[in-house]
Structures are given as structure tokens and as C-alpha cells.
Amino acid sequence: MKDKKHILTAILCLAGALAIIYITSLNFLSVRELPLPMEGPSVKEVKMLSEWFPGLAGTNGDTPVxxxxxxxxxxxxxVLxxxxxxxxxxxxxxxxxxxxxxxxxxxxxxxxYTNHSGMTHNDPxxxxYQYFTLETKSGLRTFRYGSRATNPVDQWPDPDVYIHYPSGQRLSGSETRNINRGYPGRPDGNLTEKMAYGIAELIRKEDIGLEFDLHEAxxxxxxxNATVAHQNAMxxxxxxCINLMLMGIEMSLEQSPTNFHGLTHRELGDYTNTMAILMETANASQGRLRGATSIAQVLGGMDxxxxxSEQLGMLYVPWDPEVGHPIEERCGRHLQGVYEYSQAYNNANPDKKITYSGVPGYEDLYLNADRSMLGGAQLAMFLM
Ligand SMILES: [Zn+2]
Structure with a gap:
């Protein structure tokens, strides 16, 4: 009788554990499916990065181009x-x-999603957050909030010391999963190095003359509020940069250091024929001096x-307590930067022009916006 009771308890505990595993794995698997952009008027094709580097096929590092x-x-x-x-x-x-x-x-x-794997988990x-939502023209859309690094499910464990290929530079082990320390990558490396190699192969095989990598810090x-460029792109x-500043966008310009390896603005300039440019905007949800993380902080940029911190002189950006650094200002800077730098590229390469219209810039997204719309609603007006 006693034994029977024990078996019954064991079965109940096992069933409970299996139910918990089932429920949590549903959430875990669902975050590996990423929401994709809708195809705008000039999208001709969507290919996977593995078209240019087959070594990524079937991995969580393969990503739509x-x-x-x-x-x-x-x-x-x-544009990355x-x-x-x-x-x-x-x-x-x-x-x-x-x-x-x-x-x-x-x-x-x-x-x-340059690091596709990095977008399939977050840093609890x-x-x-795992998600945020915006009310767009086609209704409520969900967007992801991922991690700086490759998902440990795809690449683990980290070594104590990360040795960059091919320079031999030594960094902390966790940087092994940072794709922006992994360029130019290698075809037989770890997943992060393979993803970086895929991007370099895309540039080499398509002979892409100008490359942007969009960041926040x-x-x-x-x-x-800075641009970092390879010496070939200076x-x-x-x-x-002069044209951005004439528009009232404060932007510092730095040349990529020659002794800091693994970054797009160094290695893609050195190992391909592209002009490599990286831009940084200010994201309040990434800092150590911030308060509790909230969606209002991620999108509204208020804290x-x-x-x-600004009153104590600890910040590298101006901080207006009424406005903060909303997502519209940050995307407006990036997209205006892409526009102005591509215009300058066209001036230098009149036989290889890249011209476009319709993309919202700094004025559309931020300067001319109704202040009450900032923090996501103004940006959502430009999403399908
Ligand atoms: Zn970054």
C-alpha cells in the first residue's frame, strides 16, 4: 500500500515536471521565430545569407538578406x-x-538581423524584454528585443580568453559570441565567425562598394552620436558628416583604429573592397547608470x-529631460546618416550611384514630429 502511494507521488511529480518543461519550451521555441519586415516597393528578392556562404545553411546564424x-x-x-x-x-x-x-x-x-542567433534570446x-509592440498601418505588430551576443544554445561554452582570427588579439571570453569582434570571420570557425564570414562573402561576391553598420550604446x-569609418571611407x-551637422545633427567622426580588431569598420574595410562606416546612437536602456528597464525607456529614451547623471557631468550626449532620446531621434539619425554618406559616395563615384527616396529621415521622424507622438507612435506611422 505504502509503495503504491510512493509510485503515485512519483508519477504526479514527473507529470508536473513534464508540464513545466512543455510550457517553458513553447516560449523558448517561439522566440526562435523572428518577425520579419514587410516587403516595400523596391524589394525584388529576399535571399538567405547562406546563398553567399553555404556553411550557414540550416543554422540559427543564417539570416534574411x-x-x-x-x-x-x-x-x-x-545596410546591417x-x-x-x-x-x-x-x-x-x-x-x-x-x-x-x-x-x-x-x-x-x-x-x-545580422546576428540572427543573438535575436533569438535576451538578457533577463x-x-x-523579449518583445515590444507598435500600432502600425496594418495593425498591431510585434518586434523583438534580443541580446548583444550569439545565443549560448547555438555556441557554448565561451573560452576564458577570446583570440581573434587572424590578428591574434586577446579579449574577454564572452566576446567570442560578439559578431562585431568576429570579422573578417572564417569558414571553419565557430558560428559567430561563420556569420561574420558570410557578411564578408556577401560584400566580396556582390562587389558592394559602401557598407553601414547601425549601433546604439x-x-x-x-x-x-558618432560615426566611425575605415580610413578608405574617411x-x-x-x-x-558636415552635411549632417549643417542639418543640426551633432555627429562626431572618428577613423577606425588600426589596432582594434574584429569590428566591421576595421575588417570589412581591410578584407573587402567596401567603404565601411559604423554609426552609434544613445540608448538609455543599455547603460549602467539607468533606472529600471521599461518599454518607455527603450522606445521613449527617457530616464x-x-x-x-547629466547634472553630474557623466554623460557623453546632451540630455533634455523633456525629450530624452526617443527611438524616432535615434532611427532618424541613422537613416539621415545613411542618406548623407551615400550622397557623398555618389559624388565620389558618379558611375556607381545609389539613389533612393521615400525613407523617412531626421526631420520626418523627429524634428517635425508632434512631441506627444515620440516614443514609438511617430515611427510606427512609417511602418507598413
Ligand atoms: Zn553595438
Whole structure:
């Protein structure tokens, strides 16, 4: 009789455990499916990155590449969003570009999730969200909020020390899963190195002349409201930067350091023929000095703790307590930057022009916006 009771308890415990595993794995598997951009007027094709590097096929590092073509031939440009999947303005700018751009001359490749694996998990220890939603023209749409690093389910364990290929540079082990320390990548490396190699192969095989990598960083990080360019791209970056500043966009310009390896603006410039440019905006939800993480902070860019930090002189961006740094300002900076730098590229390469219209810029998204719409609603007006 006693034994029977024990068996019954054991069966009940096992059933309970299986139910918990089932429910949590549903959530776990659902976050591996990513919401995709809708196809705007110039999208001709969507291919997977494995078309250019087959070693990614069937892995969580394979990612969609949107190909936007103009009526006239011209130059080729690549926009990378989601290098770091917790840097919202990077991938939301990619969504805005894909859904709005009307390409006149040339071809534009857009990758919304450069580290696809990084977007399939988040950093719960940071109080980060898995999702946020926006009310768009087609109704309520869900967008993801991921992690800076490759999902450990896809690549684990990290070594104690990460040795970059091919420079031999040594970094902390966790940087092994940071794709922006993995360029130029290698075909037989770990998943992060393979993803980086895939991007480099896309640039080499398509002969892409201009490349953008869109980032965000915390307001207390020195490289912010900034552009970093490979030395080959400094000419066009200087011209574009002057035009951005004439529009009232505060932008610092730095040349990519030659002794800091693994980043797009260093390695894609060195290992391909592209002009590599990276931009950074200020994201309040990434900083150590922030208050509790909230969607209002992620999209609205407001935070009481940063008001105090600014008064103490600890920030590298101006901080207006009434406005903060909303998603519209951040995406507006990125998209205006892509526009101005591509214009400068066209001036230097009149036989390889990339011209387009329809993409909202700094004025559409931010300067001319009704203040009450900032924090997501204004941006959502430009999503399909
Ligand atoms: Zn970043």
C-alpha cells in the first residue's frame, strides 16, 4: 500500500515536471521565430545569407538578406541592422528602410538581423524584454528585443580568453559570441565567425562598394552620436558628416583604429573592397547608470536617473529631460546618416550611384514630429 502511494507521488511529480518543461519550451521555441519586415516597393528578392556562404545553411546564424533594386543600374550598398540585437534603432532603421525605400539607381542589400542567433534570446539579468509592440498601418505588430551576443544554445561554452582570427588579439571570453569582434570571420570557425564570414562573402561576391553598420550604446559611453569609418571611407564620411551637422545633427567622426580588431569598420574595410562606416546612437536602456528597464525607456529614451547623471557631468550626449532620446531621434539619425554618406559616395563615384527616396529621415521622424507622438507612435506611422 505504502509503495503504491510512493509510485503515485512519483508519477504526479514527473507529470508536473513534464508540464513545466512543455510550457517553458513553447516560449523558448517561439522566440526562435523572428518577425520579419514587410516587403516595400523596391524589394525584388529576399535571399538567405547562406546563398553567399553555404556553411550557414540550416543554422540559427543564417539570416534574411533583402535585395532592393532600382530601375537604373548603379552602385551597391549594404545596410546591417541587428549586429547587436539589443540596439533597437539599428534593426528598426533596417525595417524602415526595407518598407519605405524607392530605389532609383543601384542596388541596396539590407540585413535586419545580422546576428540572427543573438535575436533569438535576451538578457533577463538586465531586466530586458523579449518583445515590444507598435500600432502600425496594418495593425498591431510585434518586434523583438534580443541580446548583444550569439545565443549560448547555438555556441557554448565561451573560452576564458577570446583570440581573434587572424590578428591574434586577446579579449574577454564572452566576446567570442560578439559578431562585431568576429570579422573578417572564417569558414571553419565557430558560428559567430561563420556569420561574420558570410557578411564578408556577401560584400566580396556582390562587389558592394559602401557598407553601414547601425549601433546604439549607453549615454555614458564615449563613442556616441558618432560615426566611425575605415580610413578608405574617411573622405566620404567627412563630407557626409558636415552635411549632417549643417542639418543640426551633432555627429562626431572618428577613423577606425588600426589596432582594434574584429569590428566591421576595421575588417570589412581591410578584407573587402567596401567603404565601411559604423554609426552609434544613445540608448538609455543599455547603460549602467539607468533606472529600471521599461518599454518607455527603450522606445521613449527617457530616464530620471540619466537626468541626475547629466547634472553630474557623466554623460557623453546632451540630455533634455523633456525629450530624452526617443527611438524616432535615434532611427532618424541613422537613416539621415545613411542618406548623407551615400550622397557623398555618389559624388565620389558618379558611375556607381545609389539613389533612393521615400525613407523617412531626421526631420520626418523627429524634428517635425508632434512631441506627444515620440516614443514609438511617430515611427510606427512609417511602418507598413
Ligand atoms: Zn553595438
Amino acid at each position: 533583402y535585395i532592393l533594386e532600382g530601375k537604373k543600374p548603379g552602385g551597391k550598398m549594404l 541592422g541587428g549586429t547587436h540585437s539589443n540596439e533597437v534603432s539599428g534593426y528598426m532603421s533596417a525595417f524602415l528602410f526595407i518598407e519605405n525605400a524607392v530605389i532609383e539607381e543601384g542596388t541596396v542589400y539590407v540585413v535586419p 539579468g538586465e531586466g530586458n 549607453s549615454p555614458e559611453y564615449p563613442v556616441i 573622405g566620404i564620411a567627412s563630407e557626409g 530620471k536617473c540619466y537626468e541626475v
